[in-house]
Amino acid sequence: MSKRALITGITGQDGSYLAEHLLSQGYQVWGLIRGQANPRKTRVSRLASELEFVDGDLMDQASLVSAVDTVQPDEVYNLGAISFVPMSWQQAELVTEVNGTGVLRVLEAIRMVSGLSMSRTASPNGQIRFYQASSSEMFGKAAETPQRETTLFHPRSPYGAAKAYGHYITRNYRESFGMYAVSGMLFNHESPRRGQEFVTRKISLAVARIKLGLQPDLALGNLDAVRDWGYAGDYVRAMHLMLQQDEPDDYVIGTGQMHSVRDAVQIAFDHVGLDWRDKVVIDPALVRPAEVEVLCADSVRARRLLDWTPEVDFPELMRMMVDSDLEHVARENEYGHLLLAANW
DSSP: OOOEEEEETTTSHHHHHHHHHHHHTTOEEEEEESSTTOGGGGGGGGGTTTEEEEEOOTTOHHHHHHHHHHHOOSEEEEOOSOOOTTHHHHSHHHHHIIIIIHHHHHHHHHHHHHTOBTTBOOOSTTSOEEEEEEEGGGTOSOSSSSBOTTSOOOOOSHHHHHHHHHHHHHHHHHHHHOOEEEEEEEOOEEOTTSOTTSHHHHHHHHHHHHHTTSOSOEEESOTTOEEOOEEHHHHHHHHHHHTTSSSOOOEEEOOSOOEEHHHHHHHHHHHTTOOGGGTEEEOGGGSOSSOOOBOOBOOHHHHHHSOOOOOSOHHHHHHHHHHHHHHHHHHHHHHHHHHHHHHO
């Protein structure tokens, strides 16, 4: 009998890639969505015939209990979150409710459906296994570089602070109730499905529009900010591998290679034969209130214990995103012209 997986955040970048990966592994996959009219449901529309959906909301405990009870999953992947870091300064309370307390609610739902208590801990075998999407933003003003599983957290945003709570409460439920609960401390991971508000996709989309003559320039903030960027399709494999181990544990996932925003810009513009220095303008309003300057993963444990390695390097990733956006923008522009002609 095939395994059953429940994914929160299935309509996001990671959720869509994870759903594809689990389906390829023979899973029955359920996605938690907040109302059937979810506007991002189209992101997984190509998988619609293979997916099931169940209503639920990370801010509603009862709905999560109902969803877990309905699906009876073998594995739960909590990828649902407000993931755009700058937004967390504007709506700190909401981000904390979803990204922090939301994790607690999912854990509680699993505990309640499983009937676990502190006096009756479970064996890892035969129970619901839980994955929490932790973040490199928890390291923030990093105490050491590269960052590993034992590096102290120093979050520099409400987003990072909320993710740190989710990480610690996951560990707490593992230790208190014997739950098979793990966290993946994933460093930045991108793809053509990344939201347009994120810097890598903002760059690739702008490069496509500039190349096609639809946009004059690109406004960015801190070009010197450095990140460890990888490909989302590689990282969802690590999520799955974490839940296949005999014992639950937390892992850092990243490439171990650092690149600046300036590097991303240069690779993207070079790919279409343009000089970025003629097209990029600096907007101080886009600089974070408290910047995270350097994030770089030490994923030695994951590579050794999970037998995981990333397959797509950063230059290839940026070129992939630019190519996808060139096709997307050209198609969108052609469709707009057709509509205009039809209206005339």
